[in-house]
Amino acid sequence: MDNDGNLRIYSTSESSGNITPTWAAVTDQCQVYGFCGNMGVCGYKDSNPVCGCPSQNFDPVDEHDGRKGCRRKVEIEDCPGDVTMLQLEHTKFLTYPPEVNDQTFIVGSVACRMNCLVSGSCIGSTLVADGSGICYMKTTDFVSGYQGAVLPSTSFLKVCGQAVPNPSSYLDTSGNDNDSLLHAMVIVVVVLVTLLSLFAIVTGFWCWFYGGSKKSRRMSAQYELVDYASGAPVKFSYKELQHSTKGFSESLGEGGFGVVYKGTLANRMVIAVKQLEGIEQGEMQFRMEVATISSTHHLNLVRLVGFCSDGRHRLLVYEFLRSGSLDKFLFTSNDQSEKLLTWENRFNIALGTGRGITYLHEECRDCIIHCDIKPENILLDEGYTAKVSDFGLAKLMNPKDHRHLSLASIRGTRGYLAPEWLANHPITSKCDVYSYGMVLLEIVSGRRNFEVSPETDGKKFSLWAYLEFEKGHTEAIVDKRIKDVDSEEAERAIMVSFWCIQEQPSQRPMMGKVVQMLEGVIDIERPPAPKLVAEGLSSGTAMTVNSDVSGLQTYAASTPAPSSSSSFMNIGASPPTPEREMGKESSSLLGSK
Template structure:
């Protein structure tokens, strides 16, 4: 019997040791013993003491090629590593307990496995350290007790937490990875798929060795879905990748070269691309901003002071607290500043009011200490109560914030007071000396340069516009002016092309504050710099949830570029006309409604009516939740500064199938041209078919005309996209009726966009529209164009009116 037991033990030892190193009972690691460790068979991973200061050590598993710490004995509450002195030991005791003991003999950490049948420990080539019983069953493992790091082959399941200070990463039952501050404020989330509702059976995430973060669940159709990719995914067999919850609140994938030194560890993916959007990054009442591409922390104004002058991330405090204020309380106004509001706060302290009410409501409320109004057309005002307020300031943020202060508000110049640097008298003295020494030379250079500019500024050979245009002032909220060189750098030499439209090519870029943008190179712009900048300022003054936001522009020499926010889901045409891409009916209807609301804002709610002139699916962009955002609005106005009443097809590159009949009749271009184009797009949203397509299925007719005849027969199903599994029949009928009203030949018969929104929402009844006119080919100046309607009808319309008005009923 004893021989059999020995044989079994030997067999077990041999089996495990073939892929892992066995650590028998009892065994001890000592902090004072240099180079003492328990290593995996291939020596990729080792468990040992790591010296962090002259007299303190932590017990950690490291990846040896880059000396990367992937697990450590940590405090469960904060995730901070537990340190011991040079007399510390890490012992696997005869009773199966695994303990970290300080030099004084006190127990600072215990595995809670005493007398549970632990027979030995092991560390394998995947980096997992385990306590096992005689059957090889793990009673405790480092993979099941992660700290701040996840490595390949390590599952991350519901109940596990990666923690670093106040920040944590967890997985919920519906399959969402969530980043939280203090386990309460959720500021980032990544889920399996928006089409999955409810809880999954056993969701889990894993970082693969090739740098792809994958989600797995048996109930998911394919069992697995790729969620995130490192920038170097799939490259190099000797690259070690790991996922880490960093102390700054961001979740990142890192890559370490297998044959590199300890310093060659680089981030290759980040969950939060804009670091200033991490809640609490700059502490309570702290304001996050950027210096070059680095986030820095400061205070809102001189009414505040840093809690720690040596560490701006610890936040700020009022010099006079509100409860101690001897006089009146006022509201400090901060332009281009937002106080971050995430779940669960967003549902508790959100109101739809104007900027005056957003300020005054907070001032009058005893529970409000700050508020933020987001200028995106939504009208959302977020009220902040005492507890924790996290701020973000940036030149392109479309928001205004208010903070309660005691007495008169004193604003800094610049907006925030940077507390990331200490006052340094010696440095100041050195700077003063240098300035004095160089003052004469600088003055001389300035004089010479001034004379040069005076005589040279009018020269066309220089390729530069007069410097006087640099002095054009803008109101608050105006776009940022970029140099052409800055945009070249941001787009990596215009290397990543996103697409090309009638106004020019679009490229992907990243600004110094890490904001991803779309940069459009305009073609055919002949305006001077002053006129161009004024028109851009007009366009940028529009703020609406369903309009793409203009971030900035470039007007340098002959270069004319516009910088927009980047929308990851591209344009609507991809989802309508690509076989493998589609949107469900709910999303399609919301896109149709959102587009109509955006056009209503441009036509009826702006100070000056802005006519788009090129509405088509390619110019309707979708954000991450498929919210429609109209792009390229107002660009037609930039193409012809001499006469805004008439715009030629050549000047704006109008698109076949979406142009209103009055274009080639040389009639005034009104907002009803956009209504016509919108009607064609609305029909395409319902059908998933280009409105001008002709096929056997349409009996040789253009699709829009065939669709009307099918609708008259009551055959609505023939018009609806066959890829749509479920639709709201009432909404489908409303959308089809609205599309036929919008594509009427006479502009006076087409509804205003505000009426279109009401009809789509079901607020008003929709009468049966007349049939659209057949297609006629018209030749003008040697160019053949396709029009809806006929020449005689256009001529009749042209002689009857020069300024078409909308129908009284519509």
């Protein structure tokens, strides 16, 4: 092992006594992990490897020895201002397989950068720009970079304040002409092969489409959107998923559109498979979810791995999160103290959930309304990072038209439904804000918002909580089972929750502002007393109301809300009976431990 970190075999000439290397473990010296030290970037100059710093936001550890690495001028934890992402073109961060397996995602450039920026554990990320869309995040304290003119990758690195790139001549890689020419030739060959393959696929599809039966052509047109969406997630056959789930034997839960099963792929990746039921409803759910979920990538959203469109079978494949859903941790009994979340966990979950919903509302090309925010649809990974799940109820909204006039089905969970849902008022992103407010109150208290008990004087908990808040008894609202509660954060969360559950949508803040209030970035005014939904519409059981599009009425915002019974009549459904109130148990994409 040489002092440059590479392993070589040398031979000695008997005649001259010269020692020459005959073999090296790594032929490209810049590929040796840590060759340029921590935060160092390796490149070539005159065919020799040279080390430098990523940008002018860094200083070399030793001015005379670039291999000792670099350090930030201002460390992230000491940053007085905003943390930004430095973008490094034609650069990749070297990794070892163990960290790659846990931190690899298939996303776009923006998501690769933003997911790292919002993650407290991520230092940098690399997007492989070879068409695969693979992004891997660096969560270790050691970053080893490699920069080359023909490297098909872009990397991002956290810095304090504005990123200040190096001069273009700082790390000159033009000296490695032979390697560059070789890489360029390889890229040309790959591009040509790819184009020829695409041509063959298109030709085959054309022959199949125009040579097939009329029925086949109708089915192809019917699922055109799904075929288009298959470029991002993996397309599985029904037999593959049947084998992965052992014949769909291990059920994780049942929802309105089908059962969710646990499975394992050939590469040992554990998945959650949602088997959609009913060709009409299943198709609608399938077309919507594949089109929307596959285009959304965020740290706080459950990732869609793939789908199946095999004959009449419609299935969705999600990542499997072992910790399960939030409700299993909030509403635990006293003998399940091992599942009790700390205050720090709870506050981070509240923030993560808010950021995920903010992404859906404000950062996607089209506003995506979830329509069923509740603890059962907030899933946790092993580090208790919140991930919003179940986009089956989401509706894509035109940002220029905040009304959605084609809701073919109204679905949600009572206790979390905004008043306008049942009053036939326009459905906007403020409905999710209301639901989030109820969930936030439950995160703080560990109790269902619709719970009625002697301790709450026979009132619903959400109403009783506001009365206690008015008296200045915020400690009475906080879950008494947890210790070391940050009283300032708790009061902030309680005030935000009451702002979110205001009856009038115009009084509720946007989700982006909700997150800022929770973070303490902006001040929070004292919230007015929220007028809660009528008692009969807030019992907390699952509710599904289906109707024809023609049966839906939308009212102007100034129109008085009809009563609970009339709202059911307006949408063409009768008031719920006890049997209908039971509903189906909400499906979680995950299993609990």
